[in-house]
Amino acid sequence: MTFTSSHSDLKQINRLAVINLIKKQPSLSRADIAKHTGLTKSTIGKIVQELIDEHWLQEEDAPTLLEGAGRRPTGLTLDNRTLTLLGAEIGVDFITVIACSITGEVRFHSNLPYQHNQLESSLDQLADLLTHVWHMMHSMNHHVLGLGISVPGMVNMPNEHVAVLPNLGWQNFNLIELMRARFTMQQLPLFPITIVNDANAAALSEFVFGRSQFNRNPLVHITVGVGVGAGITSENGLYRGTNGWAGEIGHSVLQPINGLPCACGQYGCVETLVSQRALSRALTSDSALLSVEHMQRRLAQGDVAVKAGLDEVGYYLGIVLRNVANYLNPESIVIGGPMSQFEDALMKPAIASFQAHSKGNLILPNIRLCEFGLLASSLGAAAAILIKHLEPNGIPVHFSHQGLLRK
Numbered sequence: 001m002t003f004t005s006s007h008s009d010l011k012q013i014n015r016l017a018v019i020n021l022i023k024k025q026p027s028l029s030r031a032d033i034a035k036h037t038g039l040t041k042s043t044i045g046k047i048v049q050e051l052i053d054e055h056w057l058q059e060e061d062a063p064t065l066l067e068g069a070g071r072r073p074t075g076l077t078l079d080n081r082t083l084t085l086l087g088a089e090i091g092v093d094f095i096t097v098i099a100c101s102i103t104g105e106v107r108f109h110s111n112l113p114y115q116h117n118q119l120e121s122s123l124d125q126l127a128d129l130l131t132h133v134w135h136m137m138h139s140m141n142h143h144v145l146g147l148g149i150s151v152p153g154m155v156n157m158p159n160e161h162v163a164v165l166p167n168l169g170w171q172n173f174n175l176i177e178l179m180r181a182r183f184t185m186q187q188l189p190l191f192p193i194t195i196v197n198d199a200n201a202a203a204l205s206e207f208v209f210g211r212s213q214f215n216r217n218p219l220v221h222i223t224v225g226v227g228v229g230a231g232i233t234s235e236n237g238l239y240r241g242t243n244g245w246a247g248e249i250g251h252s253v254l255q256p257i258n259g260l261p262c263a264c265g266q267y268g269c270v271e272t273l274v275s276q277r278a279l280s281r282a283l284t285s286d287s288a289l290l291s292v293e294h295m296q297r298r299l300a301q302g303d304v305a306v307k308a309g310l311d312e313v314g315y316y317l318g319i320v321l322r323n324v325a326n327y328l329n330p331e332s333i334v335i336g337g338p339m340s341q342f343e344d345a346l347m348k349p350a351i352a353s354f355q356a357h358s359k360g361n362l363i364l365p366n367i368r369l370c371e372f373g374l375l376a377s378s379l380g381a382a383a384a385i386l387i388k389h390l391e392p393n394g395i396p397v398h399f400s401h402q403g404l405l406r407k
């Protein structure tokens with residue numbers, strides 16, 4: 001094999017190989033790692049010591065004595081204690097901020113309702129909350145590696161410039177620069193920031209921290225909230241498309257004749273039929289957007305209009321699922337976003353509709369709720385900064401997670 005990488009690239013790749021190996025097989029010793037990677041024991045010794053010093057790895061408790069065979073070599077595991085990732089989701093009517101470990105263990109999370117008005121004042125609010133979380137982590141001796149921010153709209157790749165957020169009415173701005181300016185004002189240290197589309201972020205939460213990491217078949221994560229979007233992952237990570245806009249299923253047209261106007265300017269988009277707004281519209285005579293929590297309360301009180309509205313939203317969601325299955329032949333399709341809080345009340349009519357539109361069709365993916373509930377996009381944004389931090393030349397990174405937040 002010929003290596004054309006620079007020395008520092010090669011070192012980074014070797015460090016990653018060690019981290020990934022320990023993730024897949026915890027408790028390996030330095031000698032085991034040398035055997036698995038083909039690197040010399042002295043190279044592994046240096047890399048492991050560096051990774052321990054930087055809090056990526058830790059040694060397991062004191063080695064046990066083996067009968068008549070001396071000491072068992074010290075095992076290594078990922079160090080979940082110090083390194084911290086920040087993730088944020090800018091929603092249409094909420095902001096979520098989390099801090100988590102490198103294996104996705106949530107240290108802090110906060111979900112605030114807010115009114116998106118002006119871009120600048122909304123970002124002030126987000127920056128204040130993140131600054132508060134940064135100080136909280138700092139005071140607990142957690143080291144913040146970086147911040148990922150998910151946004152409900154199109155993000156140009158590779159420059160991560162926000163192209164348009166249709167449901168917020170914001171377009172064409174450099175979110176990284178705007179946030180960096182605010183953190184500088186707050187005298188925070190410089191840390192890497194990455195921007196990711198909310199549906200892509202949600203898919204990354206499954207890919208990096210969730211059960212999907214153990215199964216590399218394609219997965220489509222559909223986020224249903226005020227908007228609708230999909231994130232697609234396969235063996236090599238996120239599939240972004242040419243400009244980073246893959247998965248914009250919310251604006252594929254489902255009802256061209258007599259369809260309702262959509263925020264994008266078209267008529268009869270998926271978002272007009274399968275979304276929080278579509279369900280709100282079935283329940284109010286004006287254009288008010290009802291919160292999912294309000295509609296959940298009404299459902300719990302036996303409101304038949306909410307049930308009928310969910311049956312209709314679920315019916316169209318089932319058709320979307322059928323279309324996605326046909327386009328991409330994924331192993332799993334998972335449903336997340338605020339509307340997924342309805343759980344069975346949405347999933348049952350959606351799956352019934354999917355099956356009704358699947359006669360004679362052999363493409364039958366596993367359809368389920370997402371693992372991380374309302375934290376999926378913010379956790380996935382944190383996963384995005386972890387990938388960016390570690391990944392040289394596009395090599396995907398997979399990390400384990402202790403448990404599922406949602407059964």
Ligand SMILES: [Zn+2]
Pocket residue numbers: 250251252262263264265266269270271
């Ligand atoms: Zn549209």
